[in-house]
Amino acid sequence: xxxxxxxxxxxxxxxxxxxxxxxxxxxxxxxxxxxxxxxxxxxxxxxxxxxxxxxxxxxxxxxxxxxxxxxxxxxxxxxxxxxxxxxxxxxxxxxxxxxxxxxxxxxxxxxxxxxxxxxxxxxxxxxxxxxxxxxxxxxxxxxxxxxxxxxxxxxxxxxxxxxxxxxxxxxxxxxxxxxxxxxxxxxxxxxxxxxxxxxxxxxxxxxxxxxxxxxxxxxxxxxxxxxxxxxxxxxxxxxxxxxxxxxxxxxxxxxxxxxxxxxxxxxxxxxxxxxxxx
Ligand SMILES: [Zn+2]
Numbered sequence: 001x002x003x004x005x006x007x008x009x010x011x012x013x014x015x016x017x018x019x020x021x022x023x024x025x026x027x028x029x030x031x032x033x034x035x036x037x038x039x040x041x042x043x044x045x046x047x048x049x050x051x052x053x054x055x056x057x058x059x060x061x062x063x064x065x066x067x068x069x070x071x072x073x074x075x076x077x078x079x080x081x082x083x084x085x086x087x088x089x090x091x092x093x094x095x096x097x098x099x100x101x102x103x104x105x106x107x108x109x110x111x112x113x114x115x116x117x118x119x120x121x122x123x124x125x126x127x128x129x130x131x132x133x134x135x136x137x138x139x140x141x142x143x144x145x146x147x148x149x150x151x152x153x154x155x156x157x158x159x160x161x162x163x164x165x166x167x168x169x170x171x172x173x174x175x176x177x178x179x180x181x182x183x184x185x186x187x188x189x190x191x192x193x194x195x196x197x198x199x200x201x202x203x204x205x206x207x208x209x210x211x212x213x214x215x216x217x218x219x220x221x222x223x224x225x226x227x228x229x230x231x232x233x234x235x236x237x238x239x240x241x242x243x244x245x246x247x248x249x250x251x252x253x254x255x256x257x258x259x260x261x262x263x264x265x266x267x268x269x270x271x272x273x274x275x276x277x278x
Contacts, residue, residue: 035049035121035122035125035126035136035139036049036050036053036136036140037050038125038133038136038137038140039133040133040134040136040137041133041136041137041140041141042137042140042141042144044144045137045140045141045143045144046140048140048143048144048147049139049140049143049144052084052088052143052147055084057084057147059082059083059084059087060073060074060081060082060083061081061082061083061084062083062084074086074087074091075150075153075154075157076091076092076093076094076149076150076153077091077092077093085114087146087150088143088146088147089111089112089114089117090111090112093146093149094111094146095111097142097145097146098111098142101138101139101142104138105124105135105138107120107121107124121135121139125139157186158186158188158189158200161184161185161186161189162186162189162192162193162203162206162210164184165182165184165189165193165210165222166206166209166210166213168182169182169210169213169214170213172217173213173216177217178217178218178219179217179218179219179220180217180219180220180221181220181221181222181223182220182221182222182223183222183223183224183225183230183233184222184224184225185224185225185226185230185233186224187224190222190223190224192207193207193210193211193214193222194222195211226271229271231261231264231265231271232258232261232262232265235255235257235258235261236258
């Protein structure tokens with residue numbers, strides 16, 4: 001009988017730790033603990049850096065690998081799947097921050113070569129001198145800053161999408177609509193509204209109001225729609241960017257572009273998600 005071999009481990013046998021390493025980002029196999037757990041590094045910055053280096057950050061790709069998520073776009077640029085390498089090094093947003101930091105530290109390695117970049121960083125931060133400790137502090141603070149910005153933007157999107165669902169339901173009730181379909185491009189909002197995922201603690205009250213509204217409809221279906229398959233909504237959202245209103249109820253007259261989008265949707269135009277994401 002043929003033997004099944006688990007390639008990521010040397011012995012060929014499966015282990016959780018080898019699987020975890022196989023899913024981790026590209027990091028040189030050298031001792032980096034002293035770089036992160038440095039006495040000058042702020043503990044929460046050290047924690048972010050440690051999570052990044054050990055592959056434990058709950059980025060979209062990691063959550064997908066653990067089958068906890070099926071949505072993967074980068075919140076900082078919306079043009080790429082979110083994974084640790086992209087989020088922290090390749091993304092245009094992060095790249096600009098690193099260029100500044102690398103300029104200060106005189107690191108000349110390109111961000112695309114993550115492995116070489118880490119080697120240069122570890123080399124600079126090696127040893128027990130105050131200078132190397134300051135360098136470690138700067139690197140860990142940079143990692144933490146990018147992670148914090150990413151989380152703040154994700155949180156903001158959740159808040160906006162939840163408010164939009166709430167406002168839409170209130171309007172439908174006011175208009176005595178009895179049957180409704182609700183689509184959102186935030187999978188988390190849909191999971192929370194459908195009670196598949198627990199809501200954040202500070203949204204409990206709003207969710208109870210939404211659930212009350214939901215129970216008042218004769219028929220309601222809340223589902224996730226990818227943004228690029230929901231062009232009409234995206235178009236309206238773009239129109240609302242410079243408006244003081246959070247929600248558009250009616251647009252009159254409808255723009256030519258919106259009419260074309262609706263016509264495309266009526267004709268069952270197929271939108272290929274893979275065209276948008278590399
Ligand atoms: Zn990005």
